[in-house]
Amino acid sequence: MHNSYIYIKSNKNRTTFYIGITDQLQRRVMKHLEGIGSKFVSKYKLYDLIHYEHYTDITFAIQREKQLKNWHREWKINLIKSFNLEMKDLKEHVFQ
Numbered sequence: 001m002h003n004s005y006i007y008i009k010s011n012k013n014r015t016t017f018y019i020g021i022t023d024q025l026q027r028r029v030m031k032h033l034e035g036i037g038s039k040f041v042s043k044y045k046l047y048d049l050i051h052y053e054h055y056t057d058i059t060f061a062i063q064r065e066k067q068l069k070n071w072h073r074e075w076k077i078n079l080i081k082s083f084n085l086e087m088k089d090l091k092e093h094v095f096q
Contacts, residue, residue: 002023002056002057002058003023003024003054003055003061004021004022004023004054004055004056004057004058004060004061005021005022005023005024005027005028005052005053005054005055005061006019006020006021006052006053006055006061006064006065006068007019007020007021007022007027007028007049007051007052007053008031008049008051008052008068008076008080009032009041009046009047009048009049010046010048010050010087011044011045011046011047012045012048013047014050014087016044016046017046017073017076018038018040018041018044018046019044019065019068019069019076020038020065021062021065021073023058025052025094025096026094029049029091029094029095032046032047033047048091049088049089049090049091049094050080050084050087050088050089050090051079051080051083051084051090052090052094062069
């Protein structure tokens with residue numbers, strides 16, 4: 001079994017989203033906070049983790065990431081709110 005995660009990051013105003021995939025969610029969140037990795041995340045200050053999904057098969061995770069990247073903004077917001085109604089930053093949950 002191999003852990004994989006798709007995740008959605010956003011800025012404080014929830015105006016911009018970034019969708020990514022990783023095998024170590026904690027490490028990826030820390031790298032983004034340190035400004036390492038995605039220049040898009042750093043440029044738009046997308047430091048809040050507002051959604052993530054866990055997969056045990058990397059193939060499914062990759063398919064899901066591609067699917068979400070093709071979704072309209074409203075669909076993404078509806079997905080996020082279905083798990084995180086207030087669109088709060090979930091970093092604390094990842095580091096527990």
